[in-house]
Amino acid sequence: MKFSALIVLSTLSASRGMVAPTADAAAKSCSTTSAAGGTGAHVPVGKDGEGEYTASTKGCFDVIDTATPLVLDQIRKQPLRPFGVGSPAYHIADYGTADAGTSLGLMSKMVQAVRDRHDEEEETNSEKKEVVIHYEDQLTNEWRSVFNHALGIKSVSDAYGRPVPDPYALTNVYVEACGVGFHNQCYPSGSIDFGVSFTAMHWLSRFPSSMRGSEDVHAARRDEPPSPERERAASDWRAILGARAAELAPGGRFVCVNFCKDSEGRFLGQTDVGASMWDSFRTSWDGLARDGLIDEEERLGVSFPNYYRTRDEFLEGIEGDEEISRRLKVVSIEERVVRCPYRELYNSGGSDRSPREYAEWFVPTTKTWSHSTFKDGLRSDRSEEEKEGIMAQFWENYVSLVAENPEVHGMDYVHAYIVFEKIE
Numbered sequence: 001m002k003f004s005a006l007i008v009l010s011t012l013s014a015s016r017g018m019v020a021p022t023a024d025a026a027a028k029s030c031s032t033t034s035a036a037g038g039t040g041a042h043v044p045v046g047k048d049g050e051g052e053y054t055a056s057t058k059g060c061f062d063v064i065d066t067a068t069p070l071v072l073d074q075i076r077k078q079p080l081r082p083f084g085v086g087s088p089a090y091h092i093a094d095y096g097t098a099d100a101g102t103s104l105g106l107m108s109k110m111v112q113a114v115r116d117r118h119d120e121e122e123e124t125n126s127e128k129k130e131v132v133i134h135y136e137d138q139l140t141n142e143w144r145s146v147f148n149h150a151l152g153i154k155s156v157s158d159a160y161g162r163p164v165p166d167p168y169a170l171t172n173v174y175v176e177a178c179g180v181g182f183h184n185q186c187y188p189s190g191s192i193d194f195g196v197s198f199t200a201m202h203w204l205s206r207f208p209s210s211m212r213g214s215e216d217v218h219a220a221r222r223d224e225p226p227s228p229e230r231e232r233a234a235s236d237w238r239a240i241l242g243a244r245a246a247e248l249a250p251g252g253r254f255v256c257v258n259f260c261k262d263s264e265g266r267f268l269g270q271t272d273v274g275a276s277m278w279d280s281f282r283t284s285w286d287g288l289a290r291d292g293l294i295d296e297e298e299r300l301g302v303s304f305p306n307y308y309r310t311r312d313e314f315l316e317g318i319e320g321d322e323e324i325s326r327r328l329k330v331v332s333i334e335e336r337v338v339r340c341p342y343r344e345l346y347n348s349g350g351s352d353r354s355p356r357e358y359a360e361w362f363v364p365t366t367k368t369w370s371h372s373t374f375k376d377g378l379r380s381d382r383s384e385e386e387k388e389g390i391m392a393q394f395w396e397n398y399v400s401l402v403a404e405n406p407e408v409h410g411m412d413y414v415h416a417y418i419v420f421e422k423i424e
């Protein structure tokens with residue numbers, strides 16, 4: 001059996017920067033740090049090629065499983081490109097893919113769903129229908145891990161240990177990568193049939209860092225988020241939607257599953273169940289100051305460069321922009337909470353781990369996306385070795401805290417599930 005792949009890595013020049021094309025003057029004035037091709041927004045944890053993000057982020061499988069019926073339903077409903085219009089292949093874009101492991105099963109289902117449509121509507125062998133999967137993320141992403149997962153070189157298991165099939169094994173599937181950054185247009189106009197993004201587009205293109213000097217660390221912790229973060233998030237969201245509106249083919253779909261602050265005030269790690277992950281972060285970080293490992297400036301020096309939008313803020317990105325609303329429409333939007341699989345499995349008796357073993361199993365899922373931000377709060381005159389030593393103690397503090405009462409510690413996911421359609 002012959003397997004086919006085309007591997008292309010395109011990147012945005014660092015001199016251009018990952019800046020929202022429609023950024024307004026107010027947003028620019030609040031920005032002191034920017035990312036080139038996404039560089040700096042988030043630094044992956046672990047060695048490139050090992051796929052530590054997927055191995056440690058089991059909840060993302062459940063989030064994507066929750067979205068899967070939405071995605072497959074839209075593939076069944078969307079118009080197929082007429083023969084001779086655009087590329088003969090079907091093009092899927094996975095924005096903010098990380099190491100591509102958590103969406104791997106969905107990619108396989110999407111390929112099969114596209115071919116099922118061709119079986120129903122065209123007198124052709126669906127196995128010959130070519131599908132291109134475009135993986136997009138920041139310049140400094142774990143690209144070796146992406147290809148190890150996407151090409152089936154490194155196997156993937158979901159939150160419950162079940163093997164996840166890779167789309168490359170379906171044949172006539174082509175794999176590409178793009179390091180431009182999703183705040184910009186990443187692909188040619190009218191070239192993408194279906195875009196997806198999971199747990200990614202909360203990262204900001206520029207970092208106002210308004211939380212520094214306070215104990216909040218994240219804008220979601222405040223009843224009224226700081227204006228610099230709110231304005232940057234609004235500008236970024238308009239840029240994201242404008243870029244997707246350009247890239248999508250007529251009738252194309254974009255399913256965005258993004259962190260949100262829901263109508264009940266819940267957000268990632270802080271819901272109606274268990275201890276607040278953010279309180280636990282605060283306790284563990286303050287422990288470093290208590291032990292004399294960091295000073296007061298460092299204790300208050302953490303500010304997450306991301307933003308959890310509300311339902312109204314998501315909709316304002318379309319309703320408040322005439323150009324975008326002319327090209328995209330919202331098919332549906334829902335808020336959903338996906339419970340932490342680590343805590344759920346432990347509390348159900350499905351795990352024989354000791355309290356300490358549970359803590360060592362769970363805590364890395366919070367580390368994959370937050371380690372670099374906490375580390376950035378440390379003084380710049382510290383050596384890399386010293387910083388990593390401090391970070392090791394921070395994570396030990398958190399593990400020890402979780403082990404004291406494992407039943408209450410977890411990281412629930414709170415997302416907005418949004419379906420967009422290209423209408424022009």
